[in-house]
Amino acid sequence: MSTATRTPATPSGRLRARPEGVRRASPVTAVAVLVVALLVVAAASVLLGARWIGPTSLLDPGSPTHEIAAVRLDRTLLGLAVGGALGLVGALMQGLTRNPLADPGVLGVNAGASLAMVVAISVMGVSDIRAYVWWAFAGAAIALVLVHAIASVGRDGATPVKVAIAGAALTAAVTSWVSGLLLVDRKTVESFRLWQVGTVAGRGDEVLLIGLPFLAVGAVLGLACARTLNALALGDDLARGLGRHVVRDRLVVGLATVLLAGSAVALAGPIAFVGLIVPHGVRALVGPDYRSVLPLSLGFGAVLVVAADTVGRLVLPPGEVQVGIMSAVVGVPVFLHLVRRGRIGAL
Template sequence: MGGGGRRSLGGLPQHTRSRLLGLLAAGVVLVLAAIASLAIGARAIDPMTVLAALGSYDDANPLHMMVLELRVPRTILGIAVGAALAVCGALIQAFTRNPLADPGILGVNAGASFAVTFAVGVLGLTTPGSYVPFALFGALALTLLVYGLGSFGASGATPMKLTLAGVALGAAFTGFTTAIVLQNHGTLDVMRFWGVGSIGGRTLDQLTWAIPLISAGLLVGLVCARSLNALALGDDLAQALGARVGVTRMLVVIAVTLLAGTSVAAAGPIAFVGIMIPHMVRWFTGPDQRWVLAYSMVVGPTFLLLADILGRVALPNGELRVGIVTGILGAPVLVALVRRKQASGL
């Protein structure tokens, strides 16, 4: 009973037990959000009908068809994209040691968006699966370019230099994207809807390429968690602790490319999730990246699904796309979170 840290009945330290219970609670909330996503919309469907559609599908029942063909792909994509954006934001913040970094601020989304716009406007590709390679290449190219520019000078890749390089290149490529869109009315029609960010209107077939890529990115990101804890102490001390700094950075670049590129290709650029969710979860987990990434993987999709549900019912006719809702909700929540030192610190 004496000595050592306070331990729970299961033999785990109390803070570890609390984090595990918190993660379990977050998982339960995610399940409830997924059920709500299947039931709530322009036409409400009771949960029992939803479960019946999933368990014993009847193709003669229009409600079953609505659940399986419209809301299931939307919900699955929301879970995948929410996890991808949140984990991607946490990885970039740890990678740059900058709590304000996210795929948008570092220009990753701008690179993927430009590549997709080029594929649609110049090459004439129209289906998401056809321009996924372009989104991945654009995300990778901008990530490497930002890091290369931010590494110039004796001080190396400091958070401030990486942020400035990302903002500058992001603005430039956003301008290139706008130029392509304005030159082609057909491209404008496609991009003005895609560019807002939405998880609706997808089919199960379109998930066959998105889910494996996002899963691979999440797995690579989780592998980096322990080394990112060491990198937070600085490169020299991280190497002294046995962390392989170069390998870790390469893996983070791969993970960010897969997560950001696939998310942008599948759902368009969705703001605030990548920067806000890691701040939110660090309020509960502290700076340990293992817990930050695990919580982000659960809290991110919950937030995105709830935002999407709100967008479906906010207007009497039609719906708000989820990218608009996350922007409306994210700004005030982020301001409140970053005012808490324990939430904003890395």
Template sequence: MSRSVTVGDPHRPDADRADADPLAGTPDEDGIAARRRRRLAGLGALAALLVLSALLSLLIGAKLIPPAEVWTALWHPDTANGIVIHDLRLPRTWAGVLAGAALGLAGALLQGHTRNPIAAPSILGITQGAGLAVVLAVFTLGITTMLGFIWFSFGGALLAALAVFAVGSIGRGGATPVALALAGAAISALLQAVTSALVLLDRQSLDTYRFWKVGSIAVTDTALIWQVLPFLLFGLVLGLANAAGLNALSLGEDVARSLGHHVGWSRAAGIAAIAVLVGSAVAMCGPIGFVGLIVPHVARFLAGADHRWLLPFSALMGSCLVLLADIVGRIVARPSEIQVGVMLAMVGAPFFIALVRRRKLVRL
């Protein structure tokens, strides 16, 4: 017969030393503390990379400006370099930081709520809703400036997300991941078809939509950023607050309910955060792809599956990715440039394929 032993049993040769010393941590506690230190170090490294990327974004362009002159230009906007920094590169850098954080966080939320490892903002029709709203603004009202149709793009994204959530909630099962994915695919196809039809009817709509469709952070109007900023901040706060609900939902809806979480409210808050984040980013910069698809997988590899860490990792990593892709686009085609949406498509597709094949990160 085997004899049961208790922790610290003197007859057990491998008795835990932690039990002999009440001040020492258990192995589990030590492991948790070590993981927390690694994650904090990872956040610090990403924050440092973001600062470096922002500095490079101010330095590099059609004209290289030395760091000392950039510092001087920041305090003297009336000089030649000051005009370049304040009117062109500084708004562009802010747009990259905000759009990247929004898309990275939205991608993590989207993959978590749909339980779909290849989910992207287009899976819920958000991008298509924003695109249709832009075309309608040009086609019906003749609006051609970004500042003019930003509200249409934002409203279209919100309405598309609400429509997907409403359609996906029909039935006894409610807004399940499969129902949301199917509703998103159907509504996305419908919105894209209507957009294509309107674009073919009006050349002005085609020209405006084609420029917006590429995806670019080359924002020169600071007023545009200030208009989008409150919505982006609200979406970031709402998305980060959704971490606890996502952790519970990852265990299954029945387990989440048994733990006291309201599944419907958690999903509604998550969908609202996704709509606000993607709608704002798309309205400001156009549909920039691959950020919401790639970033959550890399963040999950570095931070683990805990959404309390995964979400801030995704936001910081999204900002870094967009800024670095934009910088590379300025370098490879100098004195011209390649838009960030094109660069991310060129680099993101093979990178994501290699990531999936080597790390098998598609399993959530």
């Protein structure tokens, strides 16, 4: 099946998709579907689990299940925030690097946060989850900046191929350092393993409040970059011809990426596939215009993480499967389906 082709950009930097045998949903339809999906998964996340609770439990402090409902509500809010950030940052990374496989795991963000966490626990003796967030955020941000700096060396600057290679190289190096530190410190393994698998359980609202300012600023910056990414998708020369300041635009998108990716990984650990598959799914639904791709990626990323977390609570009661594992279980077949349908690569 053929994919949509693009016509030249308008002076405003707008991209138009010209369908060739592919039916797209209108943005209004996509938003309506998103709103319904958000309401359904949020309600299911609060009500479903090892124990069913009634809708009134959350509003009635005297209910025996009120505390369970309150904990699930905190977990749902964190899942919505983290999922939205991952979906949006995946779209931003893919647009910035023009690499269809870009996401926090590929570009070294997860590895940088993991190394910072291990250093914090084993070397600095950090034991408070609220302190973990700051260390993981710093590690993720440093990794993103370092990958771009390494890729920028040379005549052509940070090309998509060089960014991908730099991210893969940094991930391999940092992962080996993390493994080495864990081998010599068993106590660190016990503290690190629950964060490493990726989870929104047991965090509490205070953890979300720490990351919320970074998430909010990153989301506002990221959503404001739609016209920028539409122009950059045409190549740097054409973007300059449209009046864009390419270096400045890349710095703004990069700042939004650092804030979103660093915060999401810090709050919930390395949750895979969300930032990779959600933007491709959104493009298959509405086309490549980033004015639609960015907000819908944010929304459907939130839906995917909360849905995966809810399903993870239902598959093995009374235990649960963490959202980092469930997102991979869901993400792999979806990713393979997109590859089979030729959706991957249509940036």
